[in-house]
Structure formats: C-alpha cells, structure tokens
Amino acid sequence: MSTAQTQVKREHRRSREIFERAEQVLVGGVSSPVRAFRSVGGEPLVIERGSGQYLYDADGNELLDFVCSWGAIILGHANPAIAEAIADQARRGTSFGVTTELELELATLITRVIPFIEKIRFVSSGTEATMSAVRLARGITKRDFIVKFEGCYHGHADSFLSHAGSGLATLGIAECPGVPQALAGLTLNVPFNDLRAVEQVFSRHKDKIAAVIVEPVAANMGVVPPETGFLKGLQEITHRNGALLIVDEVITGFRLRNGSAQELLGVEGDLTTLGKIIGGGVPVAAYGGRAEWMNHVAPLGPVYQAGTLAGNPLAMRAGIAALKQLTKPDLYDEMTQMARRLVFGLRAELKDAGIPAHINAIGSLLTIFFAPRSVRNYADAKRSDTRRYARFFREMLNRGIFLAPSQFEAAFLSAAHTTADIDRTLAAAHGSLQAMTTEPAA
Numbered sequence: 001m002s003t004a005q006t007q008v009k010r011e012h013r014r015s016r017e018i019f020e021r022a023e024q025v026l027v028g029g030v031s032s033p034v035r036a037f038r039s040v041g042g043e044p045l046v047i048e049r050g051s052g053q054y055l056y057d058a059d060g061n062e063l064l065d066f067v068c069s070w071g072a073i074i075l076g077h078a079n080p081a082i083a084e085a086i087a088d089q090a091r092r093g094t095s096f097g098v099t100t101e102l103e104l105e106l107a108t109l110i111t112r113v114i115p116f117i118e119k120i121r122f123v124s125s126g127t128e129a130t131m132s133a134v135r136l137a138r139g140i141t142k143r144d145f146i147v148k149f150e151g152c153y154h155g156h157a158d159s160f161l162s163h164a165g166s167g168l169a170t171l172g173i174a175e176c177p178g179v180p181q182a183l184a185g186l187t188l189n190v191p192f193n194d195l196r197a198v199e200q201v202f203s204r205h206k207d208k209i210a211a212v213i214v215e216p217v218a219a220n221m222g223v224v225p226p227e228t229g230f231l232k233g234l235q236e237i238t239h240r241n242g243a244l245l246i247v248d249e250v251i252t253g254f255r256l257r258n259g260s261a262q263e264l265l266g267v268e269g270d271l272t273t274l275g276k277i278i279g280g281g282v283p284v285a286a287y288g289g290r291a292e293w294m295n296h297v298a299p300l301g302p303v304y305q306a307g308t309l310a311g312n313p314l315a316m317r318a319g320i321a322a323l324k325q326l327t328k329p330d331l332y333d334e335m336t337q338m339a340r341r342l343v344f345g346l347r348a349e350l351k352d353a354g355i356p357a358h359i360n361a362i363g364s365l366l367t368i369f370f371a372p373r374s375v376r377n378y379a380d381a382k383r384s385d386t387r388r389y390a391r392f393f394r395e396m397l398n399r400g401i402f403l404a405p406s407q408f409e410a411a412f413l414s415a416a417h418t419t420a421d422i423d424r425t426l427a428a429a430h431g432s433l434q435a436m437t438t439e440p441a442a
C-alpha cells in the first residue's frame, strides 16, 4: 500500500476559519495551551461532536481519538447512559448550593473500591484537588516544603509550576513567571524513580517537608511507570520523616482498574487526588483519605477549602453514570489487550522503519518516545526527538488518527476502541513511518 493510498486529505477550511476567529478573542484560540498544537505544528482541530471512539471536526472529518479528553472519556464520547443522566438532571436543576444525595452516591462508588479513602471532598478540577491536598498536608504537619518529581504534572497551582510536565514540558517553560520566588522555593524537585534523591532532600530539609506528591504512573511527561519499590519507598521515607504521601491519581484513578492504581502498585498514599474519569467528561475532581486526615478540612477542622459549584448535581450524575459502567467484567482487560496489540504492532513498525523509539505502556496508557534509549524519568523523556514526534503526529492526523499533540503526553484508549481500530491505526503508522523515511519533512 502506498502512502498516498492510506493518506486522507482532510479538508479544513471551516475549522481554520473558526480557529482564526477564535484567536481574536480566546488566548491562542484555546482554553488550554496544548490544544493550540504549537509544538507539533499543523492546523489545530476544531471539533463539533464526538461519538464513541470518534471525533468529528467542523469540516465533518472523522478522527479516531487517542486523546479522549486527556483520559477523561474512558467510555467513549456521548456515552448513552452518561448523556441520559446529564439530560435528566438538567431538567431537575443543575446546582442548589447545598448537599444532595447524589454526592453521597458518587462518594460511595469511589470509597467502596478505594477503601483507604474514608472521607472525600469534591472539587471541580484536578488543580483544585492537588492544591487542596497540599494545603491540607501543610496544615496537618505545620511544615511548608513539598517534594515533587520533575516532569510530573499536578495542575497549574503556583506550587506545582516548576519543572512540571504536560503543557509546561511541551512549551519548554521550566519556571513560570507570576509564581512568587518565596513560594517556588518551597517546592523541591527530584527525579522520578530516584529514591536516593528523595532521601537526600529529606536529610537536607529535616522536619520541614510537609508532603511528597507523586503520580503513581507518571503520565504527563509521556508515560513513565514507577520502578519496583519506588512508590513503596516513598511511603516509607515520608512516614519515617513525619510527612504525608499525596498520590495524585487524577489520570490513573479508574484508568488502570476499577479503583486506584495504588492498589495495583502496592502502595497507599495518605491523601489521594482524583479527577478526569470520575466526572464522566464533566468537571469533577476530588481529594480524600483516612478520616484522621480529612477531618482537618473545614467545617470539621481549620483547613479551609470551598467551591460554589463543587459537587453540583449535573457533574455528580455524569460521574455516577460513568463509574457504574466501570464495574463491567473484562472492561479493563479488554482495553489492556487492545493497547498491547497497538504497542507490539507499533514496535514492529518502528523497527522495520529503522527509527529509534521506545514505547512505555501500562494498561490503556502509552507513549511512543522517539528517544535513543528507554525512558525512566524526565531527563530521559527530554532526549526525545520532538520534531520527529511532530512529524509522526501530523502524518497520523492526515490518516484520520488523533494522537496527543505533544511528545510529553500519553495516548489513551477507551472502552469504545475496537481491534479493527487498532489495526487501522497500525496501517496508518506504517504509512506515516514510510513517509517519514522516504519524504523530506514538509
């Protein structure tokens, strides 16, 4: 099959026209930076609707979606049960400013499968969840420093914006202007998968570190799984030093199994943050943990945190409808099998094309690093050839496959993806890699 045959020439006149108008009033034409496709070039997408594993842009092009709203859409777009729940709740009222039984129901669905979350607080974004968890850890320990890992992303609160992954990695922003130096100085960065560095930072700042925050599987520098003993080691070091371990499961929660990744990886954080999947595609996030810690949050304790639309019924209904479907037997196994098929196929295609690359994968998460050697931390990830990734991204998009518009993000499968989709993706990868090795970059 020639590349010309597999390549679909996408028409994007209307998308371009909308995006150009958007650039006049929306900063960069977007509501979140990576959507502008700055690091991969090409035309940013303007999407009109989604259905299952597909997105449809403003010109009517169908795209096979491996972004899935950055992992939130684990059941595919416009999932019927979620859509019905949202529509039904919209007719009953969308926000009351007081407790509803729906919050109890979503909390129960979560705590039943993550038993070490005894109490939970709903917020509206992952950023709020991590920011609040750090405030709580500082409030409990009466200490100011926090430890995070280079290349991990915990949302855009001031304390997390140094050497962060996701859009900051994509745009090459190491330190963010606007974050007071006095605050940035309280965030200590260490390499992922490096327990010795964690020990060192604790001995250098004895009795001053409130918490370590970590993604149990790093997924915002591309996918980087934890090495054996890393997470368990963090738990041991934090406790020995009177600090708390915050496990940020905004991506991994309900992504690798029906529950936390922590259980899979043999670790238990003191505080856990959730987001993305638990909202069924509507803004919901949460933080929680043992009652002994969560009872420090207002109104039970003095650590203040609030939200006008937090726990609103529309969002709760979407989350409930999503989580109820995640109990389906084999759902996660099938996604993992599909991801394996994709990973093995891609490795073979990359090898055939003679292009150096390493694929990291776990469950339904994966990243193709165009890197000279395997990737176990942010320094390794940054060795990737981002121009090569950009070319691959554009070639795939031209063949109707939407991958993350950045080398430093994960590809996400959903339960809506099929074996036929994977095989189509591999055929597109074959054509894309062939084009990359035979035709000069456009």
Ligand SMILES: *Cc1c(COP(=O)(O)O)cnc(C)c1O
Residues within 6 Å of the ligand: 124, 125, 126, 127, 128, 130, 153, 154, 155, 156, 215, 220, 248, 249, 250, 251, 275, 276, 285
């Ligand atoms: C997406 C993400 C966040 C931030 O969530 P938002 O809802 O975008 O604020 C925090 N932590 C991790 C691990 C994430 O992937």
